[in-house]
Amino acid sequence: MQHTAIVTAPIDVAALMHRIEDDGVGAISVFVGTVRELNEGRAVSGMDYEAYEPMAASELRAIAEEACAQRAGLRVAVEHRVGTLAIREASVVIVAAHAHRGPAMDAARYIIETLKQRVPIWKREHYRDGERVWIDPTRRVDAA
Amino acid sequence: MQHTAIVTAPIDVAALMHRIEDDGVGAISVFVGTVRELNEGRAVSGMDYEAYEPMAASELRAIAEEACAQRAGLRVAVEHRVGTLAIREASVVIVAAHAHRGPAMDAARYIIETLKQRVPIWKREHYRDGERVWIDPTRRVDAA
Amino acid sequence: MSVPVLLFASYADAFGARRIDVPVCMPCTLNEVVQAMRTLPGGSVLPTVPLVAVNRAWVTVHTAINVGDEIAVIPPVAGG
Amino acid sequence: MSVPVLLFASYADAFGARRIDVPVCMPCTLNEVVQAMRTLPGGSVLPTVPLVAVNRAWVTVHTAINVGDEIAVIPPVAGG
Numbered sequence: 001m002q003h004t005a006i007v008t009a010p011i012d013v014a015a016l017m018h019r020i021e022d023d024g025v026g027a028i029s030v031f032v033g034t035v036r037e038l039n040e041g042r043a044v045s046g047m048d049y050e051a052y053e054p055m056a057a058s059e060l061r062a063i064a065e066e067a068c069a070q071r072a073g074l075r076v077a078v079e080h081r082v083g084t085l086a087i088r089e090a091s092v093v094i095v096a097a098h099a100h101r102g103p104a105m106d107a108a109r110y111i112i113e114t115l116k117q118r119v120p121i122w123k124r125e126h127y128r129d130g131e132r133v134w135i136d137p138t139r140r141v142d143a144a
Numbered sequence: 145m146q147h148t149a150i151v152t153a154p155i156d157v158a159a160l161m162h163r164i165e166d167d168g169v170g171a172i173s174v175f176v177g178t179v180r181e182l183n184e185g186r187a188v189s190g191m192d193y194e195a196y197e198p199m200a201a202s203e204l205r206a207i208a209e210e211a212c213a214q215r216a217g218l219r220v221a222v223e224h225r226v227g228t229l230a231i232r233e234a235s236v237v238i239v240a241a242h243a244h245r246g247p248a249m250d251a252a253r254y255i256i257e258t259l260k261q262r263v264p265i266w267k268r269e270h271y272r273d274g275e276r277v278w279i280d281p282t283r284r285v286d287a288a
Numbered sequence: 289m290s291v292p293v294l295l296f297a298s299y300a301d302a303f304g305a306r307r308i309d310v311p312v313c314m315p316c317t318l319n320e321v322v323q324a325m326r327t328l329p330g331g332s333v334l335p336t337v338p339l340v341a342v343n344r345a346w347v348t349v350h351t352a353i354n355v356g357d358e359i360a361v362i363p364p365v366a367g368g
Numbered sequence: 369m370s371v372p373v374l375l376f377a378s379y380a381d382a383f384g385a386r387r388i389d390v391p392v393c394m395p396c397t398l399n400e401v402v403q404a405m406r407t408l409p410g411g412s413v414l415p416t417v418p419l420v421a422v423n424r425a426w427v428t429v430h431t432a433i434n435v436g437d438e439i440a441v442i443p444p445v446a447g448g
Contacts, residue, residue: 014158023181023231029252030174033368036243037167049367050297052360055344056367080367087167092368099180101448105253108173112245112368118346120360121367122297134298135366177448193447194377196440199424200447224447236448245368256448262426264440265447266377278378279446 002064002076020075020097027101029108033092043128049082052120071103146208146220164219164241171245173252177236187272193226196264215247294360302333319349374440382413399429
């Protein structure tokens with residue numbers, strides 16, 4: 001079972017956790033990516049997320065399907081937000097549930113790592129000094 | 145920063161996630177253990193959790209402190225519930241937050257694995273046929 | 289003739305548009321589209337081998353294109 | 369004399385109590401406490417080397433005990 005979406009409104013973590021509920025679930029792994037105030041030493045005031053929406057939606061769906069195909073009984077709900085986000089707001093929420101903890105935790109990690117490789121989404125940091133810069137992970141040392 | 149507790153009331157995941165909020169957080173990893181209806185092929189109707197409470201509380205605190213000592217800036221909130229739980233209810237919730245996703249996800253996994261080794265808590269399954277059996281993980285093939 | 293190309297984020301900023309018409313001779317591959325884009329204002333933003341998609345699926349620059357394909361030249365992705 | 373020992377879960381069920389007094393000669397180690405417990409009703413529940421804690425910390429059965437220690441003989445843990 002999987003649900004995936006690119007959304008513009010704040011992501012409701014509890015609603016995503018509700019989606020994967022099932023009597024057979026013994027372990028739920030959740031990953032939340034949030035906007036933080038400091039990146040490579042610069043003060044950040046917010047972040048724009050932009051997507052190539054139809055392709056981002058289909059890549060996200062494909063990744064969730066792959067995660068489920070690799071782990072029988074896995075239940076997955078993933079949403080990625082686009083638009084302008086403030087510090088502390090969630091850009092992505094991944095919920096993976098399974099009878100056992102290993103597959104649940106492995107799936108959540110697989111989905112975030114693969115999402116960062118394959119889903120056409122970009123982010124532009126707003127710095128407190130007014131500058132706005134598109135993030136290029138191929139030039140960065142660290143990433144959230 | 146860490147919060148740990150052995151509790152008797154239902155665990156409030158949102159409240160634990162609120163505890164670790166911080167402008168410096170870029171990634172939050174959550175693990176939830178829930179009671180599932182089937183274990184080793186037997187239909188389960190509920191679960192009793194019992195703790196050696198003062199020792200369980202101090203072991204849980206020690207594990208959270210170790211997780212934080214190994215990862216600068218880690219923020220952790222963990223609660224384990226005791227008493228009688230129904231199917232789908234959460235027995236344990238672990239929230240680990242960090243600037244980066246690697247330490248957040250590694251910490252959540254470290255805490256659940258170590259908790260299962262070291263925290264003196266036991267569970268007794270209620271089967272639909274009326275039998276109640278204390279779980280002995282040293283005799284089991286799989287575990288949630 | 290020319291083919292429409294979708295642009296996003298830093299590439300849209302560099303070329304000053306979210307969709308541009310790139311002059312190429314058909315039939316051709318994506319590589320010829322990318323080479324033609326380098327000659328346009330903003331073309332210096334493109335790396336040696338940019339990411340490309342046709343009809344919303346990742347492909348390589350060696351892929352042949354057809355009239356009516358949805359072509360996107362894509363900056364390094366940074367989701368999550 | 370005897371020392372009080374805390375029991376939980378399957379061990380409390382087997383010995384029929386959550387706290388029992390175990391007859392031992394002091395000074396002694398936890399191993400002597402465990403051996404004495406094996407002779408009590410329910411003692412067959414104990415594995416060859418049970419988990420033990422003194423004053424709420426994990427120790428080995430070779431640990432010496434003192435009057436007033438909080439001693440617990442602990443079933444395989446199953447939290448989470």
